[in-house]
Amino acid sequence: MLETALRLFRERGYTETTMRAIAKEAGVAVGNAYYYFDSKEHLIQGFYDQNQAAHRVASGPVLAREKEFAARLRGVLHAGVDVNDPYHSFAATFFKTAAEPSSPLSPFSRESSPAREAAIAIFRDVVEGSSAKLDPELRKVLPELLWLGWMGVVLFWVYDRSPDRRRTRRLIDGIVPLIDRLVGLSRLRVLRPALRQVLGLLDTIREDD
Secondary structure: HHHHHHHHHHHHHOOOHHHHHHHHHHHHHHHHHHHHHOOHHHHHHHHHHHHHHHHHHHHHHHHHOOOOOOHHHHHHHHHHHHHHHHHHHHHHHHHHOOOOOOOOOOOOOOOOHHHHHHHHHHHHHHOOOOOOOOOOOHHHHHHHHHHHHHHHHHHHHHHOOOOOHHHHHHHHHHHHHHHHHHHHHHHOOOHHHHHHHHHHHHHHHHOOO
């Protein structure tokens, strides 16, 4: 059913695709469809989980091969574009729903927490498996910060109409060296007060949630 739903989302758009249509295309009774998935939103959560599993698999070769932080991060970000690109055709219309703060489809929602944690775990592997020398406090929160950055890349990707999402890939290739440099500079004593302020701000945001 999930594969059928994703195909219909690509062909008809997220809003226009009903559970009844998904059940019909999948060859199951509507009642059985609701037995497995309570709603379209639950189908999307299933997609999120599947997507993160695919992203981890696609990231595996570069994480096994590279030790430099920048190379690992660049490879994982490009792998994310590769995994998501088959669904680009309905991404913009779907994003209108997912961008609503109260939507369970939001990547920041409680319902999306399993997929979110799986995504952050990929970036944790980027950090922990690298040869980068990091400030210990930054090391703890960097995976989450990288995931937040990835969300920004995804937003850019949603509206990128260039062939093979070349603009998104150029964005990745441009920002990774900057992130790598900032991560390296974090160890400088003179910058540690600013780093503490950034980490304190992140803790404040978490408390508000």
